Amino acid sequence: MPDRVVGPEIERLIQLLARLPGYGPRSARRAALHLMRKREELLSPLADAMRVAKERIVTCESCGSVDTRSPCSICGDNRRDAAQLVIVETVGDLWALERAGVVKGRYHVLGGTLSPLDGVGPADLNLQGLVTRVAEGEVREVIIAVNATVDGQTTAHYVTDMLAHLGVRVTRLAHGVPVGGELDYLDEGTLAAAIRSRTAF
């Protein structure tokens, strides 16, 4: 049996693919094989797209999201409501909210959450930019859309305190029963939060 089945270039491709989320060595080999089989239809355009993306991806100087322009597509969109600013932890969260199509305003990406236990402090997050944006005066409401975790809510309280003197309305996402959630399977804390946040029917 030979030491190598394929050349080092293909091995390198497999190794890199295996580092993608959701991929392991086996699925990376399958993906590499698929790419090689569809060299013209897939491998070549993918390589071009990745090269272009690599050259053009920038972090938005305003919100901290990633795009190929700065200000990003959302910050540069004049149809967006400049009075509403939604704070999210990551670009993935921003994309999730955009998929839902419910946010008419703009975003601010923190780049993580405060985690005193893991040594992540305010200086490690995109917080100064947030204060600057809000202080400019256009923003009327800040919606804190961080995860319902201890770290996420610690961050939410910190942001609320930080913006307190700027005279904006600060709101946060509701906590409670998710759509499709069955009460029997929910933890008691979530149930308690849902009862506390009940609304008129």
Next chain:
Amino acid sequence: MTAVAGGTQVEWQDRGVVLGGRAYGETSVIVELLTAEHGRHLGLVQGGRSRRLRPVLQPGNAVAATWRARIDHHMGAFLIEGLALRAARIMDSAAALHAVNHLCGLARLLPEREPQPVLHAMLDAMMEGVEEREALPLQMLQFELAFLAALGFGLDLASCAATGASEDLHFVSPKTGRAVSLGAAGIYADRLLTLPRFLRPGGGAAPVPPEDLAAAFRLTDHFLSRDVFGPRHIAPTPSRRAYLATLGAGPGAA
């Protein structure tokens, strides 16, 4: 607890408080617990980032843990079941969040796998009542004192370091952590830390005056900084200061 030393596996079951965790791979979490009988213990929770387990693995929650490993000194894996899921209860309160972060942060500095049943019981009780603003500060202070003692830096507040007297104790030596009586302090009084009345032998019962509580937190702050954070070259979490600021006295600014 049942410890099973079979041919291929070690296993025990215990109750613990979640101190924190870090992602491992895409689906798993390495979780840190303060258990009742096995001390601070780490283990891999497979599927710990799942929708079902993520709420269970929040700091402050009480869990039932089954730990399994091939041999004892492996990190091993936990099977976790939630017993008291408190995290959702505390999310509305900044003070409670700061308290959880501070207390769990301290507990993460305990030596691994060294049983700390008293500290576990104290932490578990505090986490259960972390929203109770009246009782928590005193419990937190007692936890800090017990924590210092568990690390070998316990304060000796029973008798005067200079005279051996157990009465009229007003100060603590910042060097030795031993109590000093008013008479023995003499001209050095301004260099000593204040020993609040409720920490003296036979000290007053609750309620503790806010200024005494503030003095007590200054006391533990000094020894935590000197004996715990300093030698490890780590900064104390800002949560302690933030929590004490919510009490209004701001004693964290020691």
